[in-house]
Amino acid sequence: MSIPRLYLDAPLAEGNEVDAAPGQAHHIGTVLRRSPGDAVRVFNARDGEFEARIEAIRKDRGRFALGPRCRAPGEEPEVRLLLAVLKRDPMDWVVEKATELGATLIQPVVTRRTIAERTKAERLGAVARGAAEQCERLSVPDVRDALPLHRVLDSWDGAPLVVAMERSLAQPLRALPAGRPIALLVGPEGGFEAAELDDLRRRPFVVPAALGPRILRAETAAVAGLAALQAIVGDWV
Structure with missing residues (x-):
């Protein structure tokens, strides 16, 4: 089973917990049927991509605990x-x-x-x-x-x-x-x-x-x- 990737504009760092963006909790919990403890990956261009797990999830909200960074940010052509x-x-x-x-x-x-x-x-x-x-x-x-x-x-x-x-x-x-x-x-x-x-x-x-x-x-x-x-x-x- 593939690990879902989620874009979050919040500051990302190992050890932090971050809230799901609007709509992400429904997609992860209801559509993909993931539960607390399941793995996800969280990313943005500023901080890179991090391994994470679902800390809590409900119908309209979710929270992720961030693990180590697996991809560093990098430049891309404009x-x-x-x-x-x-x-x-x-x-x-x-x-x-x-x-x-x-x-x-x-x-x-x-x-x-x-x-x-x-x-x-x-x-x-x-x-x-x-x-x-x-x-x-x-x-x-x-x-x-x-x-x-x-x-x-x-x-x-x-x-x-x-x-x-x-x-x-x-x-x-x-x-x-x-x-x-x-x-x-x-x-x-x-x-x-x-x-x-x-x-x-x-x-x-x-x-x-x-x-x-x-x-x-x-x-x-x-x-x-x-x-x-x-x-x-x-x-x-």
Whole structure:
């Protein structure tokens, strides 16, 4: 039986006891049917990962006793994803896969052809935490509220922003210069409007890029683009 991994933002240290985050007690006790004394692992990016055991568990609360640290914290490349808001199921899927692929920031954006303009950062953050627990990451990406694309661009910090531009003369991703942090922007299913493309090309930090000869769905482009970035300038190098 595998040992559950649980993300906790509380300070972690051997010998401490920490409370379960909201929802964790129900998942551990009711869904996974674990009991006091059973083993778990608790982690975050700041302190690392610790062996632990369930000290107490009820329907809506739990407490863990921390043992020795089994993984020290470490650096990871800063790879960001900006994605035009999708419908709920595809959006959840992209957040899950982006977490598995090492995205450190997930920023939903609203464009002129965005399918859905509403998304809940809290719910998507829970999807990201669950994915981090499953894929053995120590960190959880920062999932933010959706914002209009121009607002995100106006406040951008200057990091290279790779924009997936279909049917363009953009260079393939393998031609990207090395450097971190780096970000990927994927537009809506209908693509960017001409005015949006003109605005993007005027931004000095924007790097137009092609994701191959085929037209990809937005969620496919996000996953393919992140995988390529990790292979070129990330932790797959």
